[in-house]
Amino acid sequence: MQVAQSYHDHGHKEAADRVSLTYDQRFLRRKVIELASGAKLLVDLPQTTSLNHGGVLITDAATEVRVEAAPEELLEITGDLVRLAWHIGNRHMPCQIEAERLLIQRDHVIEDMLGKLAATTRPITAPFTPEGGAYGHGRTHSHAH
Structure with a gap:
């Protein structure tokens, strides 16, 4: 399972995957989430963070996962x-x-x-x-x- 230990409010390259989360779900520090591809990602941020629509989680493989606001x-x-x-x-x-x-x-x-x-x-x-x-x-x- 990949791990994301950093987050940025905007991406720098094409996202490798995406995750759709509600407003409450976008406020997290450490949690396993399911990506659109079905893969699991451990989010392990240094502090509780508000993930914004359009932001990206950076994985340990240096790929970006786009965060989307879920309906x-x-x-x-x-x-x-x-x-x-x-x-x-x-x-x-x-x-x-x-x-x-x-x-x-x-x-x-x-x-x-x-x-x-x-x-x-x-x-x-x-x-x-x-x-x-x-x-x-x-x-x-x-x-x-």
Whole structure:
């Protein structure tokens, strides 16, 4: 089994394989993952890392494995996006911000809150690539620091 001990936000050559992971699965340090080819790869990074869509894991054989955001169950939100984004951000929820909509992971409590704020919501399945934390990178977090 190959081992990947480093990660880069972008590739430098054609990827030898790819892996499709959900947002939660893309936050890891050490784990065996299955690649699109069916091969297994041990990810053994020096620290817990947020793998971004389009990033690459570098294997011990110096090959690159492209990371892709897997489709997952999300909630599409439309309405007063600035106001709604503020309320979602105030709850430290990961949020994908687009010109015409917001996307979050499904959560019935937040969906109820959004309905009370006059948002239109609908469940969808799509890749999830939320905004990073402060300065555009990293993950958002709860108040439990």
